[in-house]
Amino acid sequence: MVLGLVAAGLAVSASEALAQYRPPARPAIGEDYHIEASYGWWNPEPSLIVNSEALGILGTDVNLVEDLGIEQKRLGKFDLVLRPAKKHRFRFQYVPIHYTVDSHQVTREFVFNGQRYNVGLPVTTDANFKTYRFGYEFDFLQFKRGFVGALIDLKYTNVDVALLSPIGSEFTTAAAPIPTFGGVARGYVTPNFAVTGEMSFFRVPDSLGEQLGGDGSYTDFDFNGTYNFNRFVGAQVGYRSVHVFYDVDNDNGSLKFKGIYFGGVVRY
Numbered sequence: 001m002v003l004g005l006v007a008a009g010l011a012v013s014a015s016e017a018l019a020q021y022r023p024p025a026r027p028a029i030g031e032d033y034h035i036e037a038s039y040g041w042w043n044p045e046p047s048l049i050v051n052s053e054a055l056g057i058l059g060t061d062v063n064l065v066e067d068l069g070i071e072q073k074r075l076g077k078f079d080l081v082l083r084p085a086k087k088h089r090f091r092f093q094y095v096p097i098h099y100t101v102d103s104h105q106v107t108r109e110f111v112f113n114g115q116r117y118n119v120g121l122p123v124t125t126d127a128n129f130k131t132y133r134f135g136y137e138f139d140f141l142q143f144k145r146g147f148v149g150a151l152i153d154l155k156y157t158n159v160d161v162a163l164l165s166p167i168g169s170e171f172t173t174a175a176a177p178i179p180t181f182g183g184v185a186r187g188y189v190t191p192n193f194a195v196t197g198e199m200s201f202f203r204v205p206d207s208l209g210e211q212l213g214g215d216g217s218y219t220d221f222d223f224n225g226t227y228n229f230n231r232f233v234g235a236q237v238g239y240r241s242v243h244v245f246y247d248v249d250n251d252n253g254s255l256k257f258k259g260i261y262f263g264g265v266v267r268y
Contacts, residue, residue, distance in 0.1 A: 027086075028145055028188050030228040033267035036081040040263025042095070042240060043074045046256070048127065050161055052172035053250035054114030062110050064161070068125045069104035077261065087142065091153070093133035097257070101125045112163060113170040121165055128160040129255060131242075137184060145188035151200050153180045155218050157244050159253060172251055178202055178218040178244075196238075197223045214248035226265060234265040 048064035064070045075097055082090040103122040110117050117123065135153035155178050162171035182200025189195055203217040224238025241258035 028194070029192055029231050030188075030194050030226060030234060030265075030267075031147075032231045034083050036079075036083070036265060036267045038079045038236065038263055038265040040077050040079075040236065040238075040261045041074050042077050042257075042259060042261035043072065044240070044242075044257035044259035045072050046070060046099070048099075048129075048253075048255055050112075050159070050172060050253040051251065052113040052161075052170075054170075057111065057114040058250065059112055059114075060110045062112050064099070064125065064127055067106065067108055067110060068123060068163075069101045070099045070125065070127060071101075072259075073099065077263075087139045087149075089137040089139070089149075091133065091135040091137060093131075093135075095131040097129040097131060099125070099127045113172055115168065115170050117163075117165065117167075121167065124164040126160075126162045126164075128158065130158045132156040145191075146186050146194075149184045151180075151182040151184055151198065153182075153200055154178075155180055155200075155220070155244075157218075157246075157255070159246070159255075174246055174248060174251055174253065178204075178216050180218050180220065182220070192228050194226045194228070195224075196226065214246070216246045216248075217243075218245075219243045224261075228265075232267050234267075235262075236265055237262045 046065060048070060049061050050064065051059045051061050053059050062068070075095060077093065077095045080092045102124050104125065106117050106119055106121045106123055109119055133153055133155050135151055137149045137151050139147040139149035141148040156175070159174040160171070162169065180200040180202040182198060184196065184198035186194055186196040199221045201217070201219045204215050219242070221241045222238060224236055226234045226236045228234040237260070239260050242256070244253075244255040246253055
């Protein structure tokens with residue numbers, strides 16, 4: 001009798017302990033990692049306007065697409081995310097944007113870097129807009145199937161445009177390192193499929209622009225969906241829009257890229 005009561009007591013205690021124990025919740029299938037690398041193919045429609053002054057001769061706005069024949073092309077992009085802790089992500093991105101056009105005949109007169117280009121002049125264009133992104137993300141809200149976070153980035157765009165023609169070679173260069181601030185949100189529609197949206201932006205205040213002798217802004221919007229085959233591998237498709245504006249030392253430019261991209265993701 002006593003042994004029976006003891007056995008029953010032990011059984012009840014064990015049942016209560018099991019009922020109280022809850023295994024720790026596993027993160028969503030695409031969030032269980034410390035290193036994430038992705039490569040994608042982006043096919044943005046470009047809108048590229050540059051203006052360059054030289055020798056005291058003010059330039060005119062040159063539309064690299066309409067005036068010099070630059071065409072839409074597929075670009076590669078590389079992303080790397082380091083996640084040392086659950087709410088912290090360090091992000092890096094590199095997009096090598098490069099366009100070339102051979103012997104395009106000018107259809108509109110313009111002035112570039114102190115040189116006048118007349119209608120009918122054949123011009124070879126080499127335009128390079130390498131873009132780097134160094135950022136930090138803090139996910140201040142986390143849920144079972146998603147999160148909301150804040151972003152702080154340094155976006156660095158290297159502008160290098162060269163025109164080669166029978167009248168000579170002219171070029172303009174500019175570096176536009178611009179800090180941006182923004183937000184990001186991700187939700188898992190299904191256990192394997194996540195939807196992510198993020199936006200970051202910055203505009204140099206007028207007071208600061210006067211001190212620096214220049215102006216600039218950066219707007220970056222990205223919306224994508226990722227299907228995770230498992231915790232290590234996924235496929236991604238999205239839409240991205242980027243607008244960079246700079247105005248330094250009588251040189252200025254407005255660079256816009258917007259279009260669909262797709263690629264793959266690997267994690268560890």
